Amino acid sequence: MKLRHLEMTLQRLTGYSNPCAALEQYQTPATLAARLLYHAHMKGDIEGKSVGDLGCGTGVLAIGAALLGAEKVTGIDIDPKAIESAEANAMMLGAEVGFRLADVRDAELSGHIDFFDTVVMNPPFGAQTAHADRPFIDRALSIAPVTYSIFNAGSVQFIETYIAGRADIDERIRGVFPLRRTFSFHTRDIQEIEVEILRLIRK
Numbered sequence: 001m002k003l004r005h006l007e008m009t010l011q012r013l014t015g016y017s018n019p020c021a022a023l024e025q026y027q028t029p030a031t032l033a034a035r036l037l038y039h040a041h042m043k044g045d046i047e048g049k050s051v052g053d054l055g056c057g058t059g060v061l062a063i064g065a066a067l068l069g070a071e072k073v074t075g076i077d078i079d080p081k082a083i084e085s086a087e088a089n090a091m092m093l094g095a096e097v098g099f100r101l102a103d104v105r106d107a108e109l110s111g112h113i114d115f116f117d118t119v120v121m122n123p124p125f126g127a128q129t130a131h132a133d134r135p136f137i138d139r140a141l142s143i144a145p146v147t148y149s150i151f152n153a154g155s156v157q158f159i160e161t162y163i164a165g166r167a168d169i170d171e172r173i174r175g176v177f178p179l180r181r182t183f184s185f186h187t188r189d190i191q192e193i194e195v196e197i198l199r200l201i202r203k
Contacts, residue, residue: 001067007034009067010060013089016082023079024124024132028060032150032175036120036197037064039173040148043199046070049117052144054104054136059086059097061120066095073097074114076104105135119144125152125193134162137200141167145202150177153194163200171199 001009007030015027040046047069053062056075063086066073075097077083083099090097102109123136133151140147141163151159153174160169177193 003034003038006038006064006067007031009093010034010064012093013058013060013063014085014092015058017085018081020079026177027058028122028150029178030060032177032195032197033060033064033122035173035175036148036150037061037068039171039197040065040118040120040199041068045118045146045148050074050114052076052113052116052119052140054119054121054139055123056086056099057082057122059089059099061122062086062097062099063090063093063095065118065120066090066097067093072114074116075099076102076113078103104139109139113143116144117146119147120149121147122150137162141200141202147200147202148197149200150175150195150197153196156196156198159198159200165203167200167202169198170201173197 010030010033037046046065048071050072051065051070053075056062056077059075062073062075075086080101083101086099119140121136121140124132156169156172175195175197177195
């Protein structure tokens with residue numbers, strides 16, 4: 001599947017019906033999701049691999065990984081309604097993805113889920129709760145040797161410091177997250193947020 005085809009396919013997915021601001025539930029844009037996934041695919045981290053999507057939301061990254069030939073894909077999210085939407089989206093596209101209702105902050109989680117070859121994720125940026133992305137980083141590094149994650153542009157220094165001794169940033173890809181008006185505190189119909197896709201390699 002070519003990049004443009006993947007992007008067009010992911011654009012068909014349904015987003016959140018009632019997003020939660022506290023959980024920073026914003027649908028990952030198809031263009032950004034496709035770019036992350038296709039890059040991971042070209043690096044050999046998707047096809048034939050086991051892939052986990054932490055904070056999967058409505059499933060765009062998990063489903064995209066399945067469409068690119070991942071052997072096994074699991075999406076994990078704390079919101080049961082998001083899981084329901086993700087399951088419906090996967091069924092619509094005929095993508096084989098297993099979804100699990102769980103909190104990545106649960107200290108016992110690693111003992112109850114599979115380990116993966118690759119993690120893909122779009123964690124909270126921390127706009128509502130400071131450092132909300134940290135539990136996602138910690139969990140990703142504990143369950144997979146390779147992680148692709150979306151972060152706010154300018155986060156590299158913080159991420160490097162936070163993962164020091166545990167992982168290295170192998171690559172960084174700049175992108176744009178078109179944030180649509182979702183909650184009452186948004187003042188623009190669309191605000192473009194500069195982001196970076198980081199590839200983390202566990203030591």
